[in-house]
Amino acid sequence: MIVSLSDSRMLKKIKKQDMNAIIHWFDTRKSKFYKIGWAYLKSHHDVEDVFHNTIIKVHEKIHQLKEEQYFDTWVTSIFINECRNLYRKNKQREMEGPVVTEDMSQHETKVEVLDGLAQLDEKYKEIIILKYMKGFSQDEIAEILKVPVGTIKSRLYRGLILLRKVIEGGEGNEL
Template structure:
């Protein structure tokens, strides 16, 4: 569960030590941002969600019961804030696919080129784009669990804590969600 070091940081943060709070947040900021980005699909919106989440965390730190990892509690708040943001912006939100960034090329130094062939890069991009489109076509509950496990890489335990359900429920929901995603994926390919 929680390490002794994390318990000390939480205790100090609850007592008002800003440095301890900052250390706790920095330990999970990157993963929390990636999680937000997967939900809201825009870098600026993800940063806004993250900022709003961190404000909520700071204000409600005293409510953290320490029965799960701090980062799991943070992810739960980020996911809920993402849903709040998506609901607020539903009417004005446009379809914005996640961009897949290309590697930047370096200077004059000659190194062996281990990069994939341009054709392979294009095929991977098309596949990723299609997979993201399919993900948008499955029910929200299914999308949520696939994103948490397969995109963000959270463990079953972290997902169970985030969604406040049992590990068995996570596994069964994930199985159904993957099956539904597979059906949507295959039906669009034919």
């Protein structure tokens, strides 16, 4: 990934722990991160909390970034980890509400897929979300999750099989 001149300037400000630069960087990419957060948390309030936590972590840990070209991937990893942490906390509280559906078949299909994803083991769910909802390549997903590309490919394949079984009404937890 090539870092543009404006991104390079922004990154220099971020490395100097300029909170306004970090917030501006996030604001320009908010929809990308929001979609990831929504896939995990399904709550506007929770996604906003994750935004704030991620901004603070980036601010505090920017000195740990080794290569500028991986800044976006590094931040995405932090954001996903924050989503996972909050998801686990929410799951422990078991405060899940019913999903509201409408009569539109496309909306129902999306709800079925999201409900199916919610039933999958996290290792499959996050790869499917990153690949098909966020458009990351398998190589980028491997970098974000810090696992080999072969593992990403096999989990993606197994996850899609399990998702299909869940959506079609079978038990999906066999693999």
